[in-house]
Amino acid sequence: MDIQNYINGEFANPIKNNWIDNYNPAIGEVCGQIPNSTKEDVEEAYQAAAIAFPTWSNTPLDERSKILSKIADLILEKLDFLAKAESKDNGKPISLAKQVDIPRSASNFQFFANAITQFSSEAHESIGFNAVNFTLRQPIGVVGCISPWNLPLYLFTWKIAPAIAAGNCVVAKPSEITPMTAYLLGEICNEAGLPKGVLNIIHGLGSTTGQAIVAHPNIKAISFTGGTKTGAHIARVAAPMFKKLSLELGGKNPNIIFEDCDYDKMLATTVRSSFANQGQICLCGSRIFVEETIYEKFKKDFIKKYRN
Secondary structure (H helix, E strand, O other), rough: OOOEEEEEEEEEOOOOOOOOEEEOOOEEEEEEEEOOOHHHHHHHHHHHHHHHHHHHHOHHHHHHHHHHHHHHHHHHHHHHHEEEHHHHHHHOHHHHHHHHHHHHHHHHHHHHHHHOOOOOOEEEEEEEOOEEEEEOOOOEEEEEOOOOOOHHHHHHHHHHHHHHHHEEEEEEEEEEOOOHHHHHHHHHHHHOOOOOOEEEEEEHHHHHHHHHHOOOOOEEEEEEEEEEHHHHHHHHHHHHHHEEEEEEOOOOOEEEEEOOOHHHHHHEEEEEEEEHHOOOOOOOOOOOEEEEHHHHHHHHHHHHHHOO
């Protein structure tokens, strides 16, 4: 199945007709193609977002909330379909996608649909100075969201939902390794009534499409989850333009185990944190430090529990 960009509420091929192969990880065979979008595609997406921004940023919070809630509802209605798509694209078990990835994607939209109705601008009287200070909560404009492959729709929506809830418009790029559910999200947004241009989804490599998003002079903020080296590059590009940055980068999370722990609970948690989602979650323990007095027992029990 070939995938298209989603710009201004419509699906389109890349302007320069550049494509890259999309692989089924279960068998290692090409299952379709995705755009390798260039700066021209990103510019088209930016223009759509920029045109949509004045109206969307002034859309009443209740109306924004209803649209985000509708997106959440539609994700849950399509749970089985989206879970199968995520499994085929990413290689994870359908059961995991049904339990975690897709429900939490819906929860991302529902959480921010609710949250925006609970925040407002504030006024503070400056006692003794005959003055009032205002704290204004305002969207900043068009923002860029770049997400990874380990939890494709979950982390993609985690960036998009708060951005559009706050009144921003988005140019988003999913991982080129796992583009399917991001593509399907465009269809869901149309069905939910999200105005054209509020969300634009551009596919391609980080070195081409991602770079074009980060380097665009009028995209005001970048949210990126991925490798530390790439994050450092994004920071170098964005810093001279004073873009706002949110960088969630690679790390080596340790499990630290002491002799006085709740042993059974610790063992179950350590096995789960080591192998859940093949260990490809930012919260997974990738190193284990064990107090010497229980090291041999832990090693034996850990291997046994893993094999079982």
